[in-house]
Amino acid sequence: xxxxxPIAAPASPEFAPDRxxxxxxxxxxxxxxxxxxxxxxxxxxxxxxxxxxAPGESFGFLGPNGAGKTSTMRMIGCVSPITGGxxxxxxxxxxxxxALIKGRIGVVPQxxxxxxxxxxxxxxxxxxxxxxxxxxxxxxxADDLLEFVQLTDRAKSTVESLSGGMKRRLTIARSLVxxxxxxxxxxxxxxxxxxxxxxxxxxxxxxxxxxxxxxxxTHYMDEAEQLCDRLVVMxxxxxxxxxSPRELIDQYSTKEVLELRFPVGVLETLGTELDGLAERIExxxxxxxxxxxxxxxxAAAAHARGLRPETVLVRRSSLEDVFLRLTGxxxxx
Amino acid sequence: xxxxxxxxxxxxxxxxxxxxxxFEYKAMVYRRVWxxxxxxxxxxxxxxxxxxxxxxxxxxxxGNAIASLGGVPYAVFLAPGLLAAQGMQTAASxxxxxxxxxxxxxxxxxxxxxxxxxxxxxxxxxxxxxxxRLTMVATAFxxxxxxxxxxxxxxxxxxxxxxxLTGLAFAAPITAFAAGQKNDSVxxxxxxxxxxxxxxxxxxxxxxxxxxxxxxxxxWLTPTFHGxxxxxxxxxxxxxxxxxxxxxxxLGLYIVIGAAxxxxxxxxxxxx
Ligand SMILES: Nc1ncnc2c1ncn2[C@@H]1O[C@H](COP(=O)(O)OP(=O)(O)OP(=O)(O)O)[C@@H](O)[C@H]1O
Ligand SMILES: [Mg+2]
Numbered sequence: 370x371x372x373x374x375p376i377a378a379p380a381s382p383e384f385a386p387d388r389x390x391x392x393x394x395x396x397x398x399x400x401x402x403x404x405x406x407x408x409x410x411x412x413x414x415x416x417x418x419x420x421x422x423a424p425g426e427s428f429g430f431l432g433p434n435g436a437g438k439t440s441t442m443r444m445i446g447c448v449s450p451i452t453g454g455x456x457x458x459x460x461x462x463x464x465x466x467x468a469l470i471k472g473r474i475g476v477v478p479q480x481x482x483x484x485x486x487x488x489x490x491x492x493x494x495x496x497x498x499x500x501x502x503x504x505x506x507x508x509x510x511a512d513d514l515l516e517f518v519q520l521t522d523r524a525k526s527t528v529e530s531l532s533g534g535m536k537r538r539l540t541i542a543r544s545l546v547x548x549x550x551x552x553x554x555x556x557x558x559x560x561x562x563x564x565x566x567x568x569x570x571x572x573x574x575x576x577x578x579x580x581x582x583x584x585x586x587t588h589y590m591d592e593a594e595q596l597c598d599r600l601v602v603m604x605x606x607x608x609x610x611x612x613s614p615r616e617l618i619d620q621y622s623t624k625e626v627l628e629l630r631f632p633v634g635v636l637e638t639l640g641t642e643l644d645g646l647a648e649r650i651e652x653x654x655x656x657x658x659x660x661x662x663x664x665x666x667x668a669a670a671a672h673a674r675g676l677r678p679e680t681v682l683v684r685r686s687s688l689e690d691v692f693l694r695l696t697g698x699x700x701x702x
Numbered sequence: 703x704x705x706x707x708x709x710x711x712x713x714x715x716x717x718x719x720x721x722x723x724x725f726e727y728k729a730m731v732y733r734r735v736w737x738x739x740x741x742x743x744x745x746x747x748x749x750x751x752x753x754x755x756x757x758x759x760x761x762x763x764x765g766n767a768i769a770s771l772g773g774v775p776y777a778v779f780l781a782p783g784l785l786a787a788q789g790m791q792t793a794a795s796x797x798x799x800x801x802x803x804x805x806x807x808x809x810x811x812x813x814x815x816x817x818x819x820x821x822x823x824x825x826x827x828x829x830x831x832x833x834x835r836l837t838m839v840a841t842a843f844x845x846x847x848x849x850x851x852x853x854x855x856x857x858x859x860x861x862x863x864x865x866x867l868t869g870l871a872f873a874a875p876i877t878a879f880a881a882g883q884k885n886d887s888v889x890x891x892x893x894x895x896x897x898x899x900x901x902x903x904x905x906x907x908x909x910x911x912x913x914x915x916x917x918x919x920x921x922w923l924t925p926t927f928h929g930x931x932x933x934x935x936x937x938x939x940x941x942x943x944x945x946x947x948x949x950x951x952x953l954g955l956y957i958v959i960g961a962a963x964x965x966x967x968x969x970x971x972x973x974x
Contacts, residue, residue, distance in 0.1 A: 468818040482813030498723045499817035
């Protein structure tokens with residue numbers, strides 16, 4: 370692979386793509402997994418998955434609770450030994466070079482690990498010290514990062530007094546203190562309100578533009594669509610599909626979806642009336658989804674058959690539909 | 703593809719595995735509470751030495767106990783024992799809830815382990831910090847002893863070292879134990895069934911020769927007995943070299959085995 374110029378100046382001043390010492394493998398793919406497996410005793414949490422993450426891309430794991438997303442992220446982050454297969458991160462082996470790899474990645478874990486007794490700024494400084502930054506440099510970066518995540522005015526507050534969204538922003542700021550090449554984000558915005566999520570997305574998008582490779586997990590389709598160039602859908606320890614959000618939708622769903630909601634009780638009585646109205650029909654507990662490239666036409670056809678739903682909605686297919694198709698289940702139950 | 707991998711670091715991870723930074727972290731947390739802590743650090747020996755040494759002492763010294771105490775006033779017998787036993791108390795309170803909290807409450811150890819800081823860095827940074835705390839507390843205690851005039855000989859000052867070693871002989875194994883706990887109710891049991899009985903029956907308040915013969919060997923196995931004997935022998939000037947070697951050996955064994963176990967339990971909790 371030849372390397373193009375990054376969009377913006379990279380975060381690291383020592384940027385030099387052709388510098389000798391950068392393993393060839395890391396220039397090709399920052400993360401490479403083949404048959405990657407994680408077992409807890411007999412339980413298989415990740416079952417022989419294959420994936421590659423290229424430098425500069427943002428890559429997502431989309432899947433429901435228990436799919437194995439966190440287990441995978443922890444193996445990449447070198448805090449969970451792999452049970453089987455091959456894993457290389459930044460061209461190195463997590464089993465041997467954990468400290469070197471960890472020095473070049475940033476981690477936003479699913480559960481925060483902030484120190485509640487220290488202030489916001491102290492949390493950033495001590496984290497910088499763990500990466501062997503001088504106190505002065507850690508302080509300088511702490512101030513920049515507080516600016517970046519808009520927490521400057523809370524610098525002296527204890528973490529305990531922050532809202533959930535602010536804590537998450539602080540965790541993201543902290544993960545950037547070593548100017549990582551690779552950022553691992555495990556459900557970065559779960560539990561946040563829409564405004565806080567949009568702010569975080571904006572910050573992550575800027576990082577991506579600076580050339581930072583993002584790997585994230587989520588069970589929000591909109592998050593995956595917003596942030597991921599490419600993603601894999603995980604379910605029950607397996608990867609069930611892979612592609613860009615657009616490709617996945619094109620491959621596994623139709624252009625549009627017609628959602629019909631019926632009055633209570635009517636849905637159960639519907640038999641063959643829906644047959645043939647769409648390429649594919651999904652019956653959910655509260656509504657019917659008809660997959661068709663032309664939603665309006667399908668709606669008209671349903672009306673012509675005498676169906677009188679309470680509400681009719683035509684929308685574009687989303688990753689949620691892909692997920693439903695692949696697993697027979699909704700992402701968020 | 704629009705971007706590239708940036709170069710790998712020229713710098714190797716630090717030799718100490720980040721123990722220095724972990725120590726620094728503990729100091730940073732302590733800085734927020736040190737004022738209150740300094741007060742209690744001095745207050746507790748003042749209260750103990752006043753009540754036990756002067757109050758109880760005048761009562762004991764009135765009888766014929768002085769002979770069995772080696773011919774010194776009770777307060778002078780007691781003070782170095784308390785100095786050592788205090789190390790155990792400090793170590794236990796610094797190595798229970800805070801350790802478990804670092805794994806299951808605010809999870810700060812997991813945060814450290816996501817960085818180049820290694821398991822050994824976390825364990826030794828933590829133990830180094832406990833060593834520093836033990837030194838502070840023992841020094842304060844010794845200053846109060848001195849002020850009360852309860853120090854028997856100039857070698858008594860090495861009782862500070864005995865106290866620190868006694869503390870570490872508890873801190874290391876308790877830290878190892880606490881790292882695997884998911885529930886903190888067990889810690890109050892440690893205090894009730896280990897720390898308090900050891901405080902009372904390991905020779906701190908009376909020579910263990912006063913104990914029934916069958917339970918004396920149990921006292922010999924405890925770090926508290928050896929720490930107390932070491933501190934007292936130094937303060938009263940009665941320590942014989944062989945005794946010193948045995949006491950140091952037992953304390954050292956607890957520290958080394960405890961630290962080795964802590965490396966195992968910390969790894970088990972962090973790297974799953
Ligand atoms: N330490 C562990 N010991 C035993 N089982 C575990 C452990 N960690 C995870 N598991 C199991 O492995 C499976 C995958 O868990 P994982 O946390 O990777 O899922 P996830 O995709 O991140 O889910 P979520 O969306 O809920 O975060 C689950 O069934 C979980 O119970
Ligand atoms: Mg998870």
